[in-house]
Amino acid sequence: MTDPTALPNFPPPADEHPLRGRVLDVLQDLQISPEIDSDGDVAFRVGEPPQQLFARCQDGEFPVMRVFGQWAIGATVPDDELARLRRCNEINLEWQVVKTGIAADNLIVTSDQVVMPGADLSTLFQLTVSLVLQVVGAWYGSWDQGRNDASEPGGL
Numbered sequence: 001m002t003d004p005t006a007l008p009n010f011p012p013p014a015d016e017h018p019l020r021g022r023v024l025d026v027l028q029d030l031q032i033s034p035e036i037d038s039d040g041d042v043a044f045r046v047g048e049p050p051q052q053l054f055a056r057c058q059d060g061e062f063p064v065m066r067v068f069g070q071w072a073i074g075a076t077v078p079d080d081e082l083a084r085l086r087r088c089n090e091i092n093l094e095w096q097v098v099k100t101g102i103a104a105d106n107l108i109v110t111s112d113q114v115v116m117p118g119a120d121l122s123t124l125f126q127l128t129v130s131l132v133l134q135v136v137g138a139w140y141g142s143w144d145q146g147r148n149d150a151s152e153p154g155g156l
Contacts (some may be wrong), residue, residue: 019057019065019115026122046129051136053129063117067128068110070103071136077143091139098135109135 023042027034034044042055056066077084081102088100088107098111111128115121 019059019063020055022115022121023055023057023065023125026125029122030126047133051133053132055125063115064112065115065121065125065128066110066112067125067132068108069132069136070106070108071140073102073105073107076140087139087142090142091135095131095135095138098131100135100139107136107139109139 020036020040020042024034027042027044032044032046034042037043037054039056042057043052044055045052051069053067053069056068058064058066073084084102088102091098091100098109101108109132111132113124113128115124
């Protein structure tokens with residue numbers, strides 16, 4: 001008898017979660033090894049150094065794909081929670097299609113996309129991942145540019 005824990009983690013049938021199945025296909029085509037976590041989200045690593053991201057897929061009349069991740073806020077960012085939240089607000093207003101927030105000393109970055117059948121999911125997925133990572137860089141980079149007081153006018 002084989003050990004059931006040694007069996008590979010097969011994705012669910014495509015008709016069970018159509019959008020998630022398409023996202024899994026895109027990741028595999030990009031030679032990225034996805035996993036499905038306990039919440040049903042698709043977990044994957046991209047970039048160098050590798051960044052852990054997730055894709056949450058909601059099927060329905062208007063299927064929605066949310067790409068998101070979280071990053072521990074380090075010592076280079078002031079401890080002032082209001083300044084951090086103001087910086088998130090500046091980023092949200094500037095980037096529009098990506099949302100940032102703070103939760104338990106982590107920067108949370110998300111981007112939601114409506115993915116209609118027939119959409120070029122590969123291009124949309126890659127663009128969305130790129131936007132999320134660019135916003136993470138912009139948020140952290142904005143502290144390095146000497147603007148440590150987010151209440152100053154001028155924003156990003």
